[in-house]
Amino acid sequence: MDFFILYDGSTEWKNLRPITLTRPISEIRLGILTIRERWEKYLGGKALVLTKPYLSKKYGMEKNPITVKNVFKNILLINSSFVPNNEELIPIIYKLKKDEAIFFKEKMVAVRRSHYRYRIDTPHMKKYNKIYHINQVVYIQYPWDIFLKNEIVLKQDFSFLTKGKNSFSLFGNNNLIFKEKIFLEEDIIAENIVLNAKLGPIYLERGVQIMEGSMIRGPVAICQKSTLNMGTKVYGSTTIGPFCKVGGEIINSVIFSYSNKAHDGFLGNSILGEWCNLGAGTNISNLRNDYSKVTVWNYEKKDFFPIDVQFFGLIMGDYSKSSINTQFNTATIVGINANIFGYGFPPRYIPSFTLGGIQERKVISFKKVCETADRMMNRRNVSFSISDKDILEYLYNSMYE
The missing domain is CATH 3.90.550 (Spore Coat Polysaccharide Biosynthesis Protein SpsA; Chain A)
Structure with a gap:
């Protein structure tokens, strides 16, 4: 075809x-x-x-x-x-x-x-x-289908991509449990880590670096040239996209390309888009204290509505960021290019291109949006392209003109 x-x-x-x-x-x-x-x-x-x-x-x-x-x-x-x-x-x-x-x-x-x-x-x-x-x-x-169905798709992908292929070896002092369910591409760098595939497969793409003390329990996929910092704990049904830097504790989450959760803090039942950054100590609640099902922001109705999901953390659009020690409540939706900081829990819906937290939010100027995106992408040797700018400009004008 x-x-x-x-x-x-x-x-x-x-x-x-x-x-x-x-x-x-x-x-x-x-x-x-x-x-x-x-x-x-x-x-x-x-x-x-x-x-x-x-x-x-x-x-x-x-x-x-x-x-x-x-x-x-x-x-x-x-x-x-x-x-x-x-x-x-x-x-x-x-x-x-x-x-x-x-x-x-x-x-x-x-x-x-x-x-x-x-x-x-x-x-x-x-x-x-x-x-x-x-x-x-x-x-x-819906966005939450991504983390709800990630385990099913990850296991299917593992079987499809590894059929008839041989895994590379992992050198160094590492502990691999259920090695037959672990597949490694070339150039993996790891020392003193634990890979446990008893509950599901683990797939590491080429160029992945896993620092000392990190533990991964499948099913998990770590994509091309991503880095796990020291002592990272990754639980099942998690995908870390290409060129990401992660640390702390992660469970049942999908992180798209070039996003960072590089420090301690908990991320569960969540989606991070591309070019996102969670500041040190950022934590996400993925379960209400009363154990009830969640309500989620609806862009069409411009209101929250109930869904049949109990564990739900954060869904964050591209280019958005949180400051150090940010605390996100259960089932928070963050638009694109939001910059979140301040005391207390931010609102459970944060519009795109806004700056601040619970006490005050302002719209970021489009000039500042482009400057920040250009600076951030240049750090990874990626160009902030004209098409990237045009997409953001269209969205910005649609929301704030």
């Missing part, structure tokens, strides 16, 4: 904010890979991304030199919110013919069209020559 389209369902994209404010759904990481990377590996082709216009310059079809008319004939279109697996979904996708579709309940998973159409996320079953129904698939509808 040469090309296929991953498209953002409009309902799912809205529900997945703040994570999707700065990316299409296909760039969400869970398990070991992003959703796009996973589809490309399973189907052996190149994914073209159909997303919001303001995200398209960086992520969408505009960056691909292939024209629509040359590619989009007899094209496969896939809803990015669905995560592929080998058991049921992939074999059906390979046998799809023109105007045949796959549904999970009432939601379209994939369709093969004779030509490209933009309006593909409003399914009507009578429009298709044949409908396939699948019974089980990982479906990402």
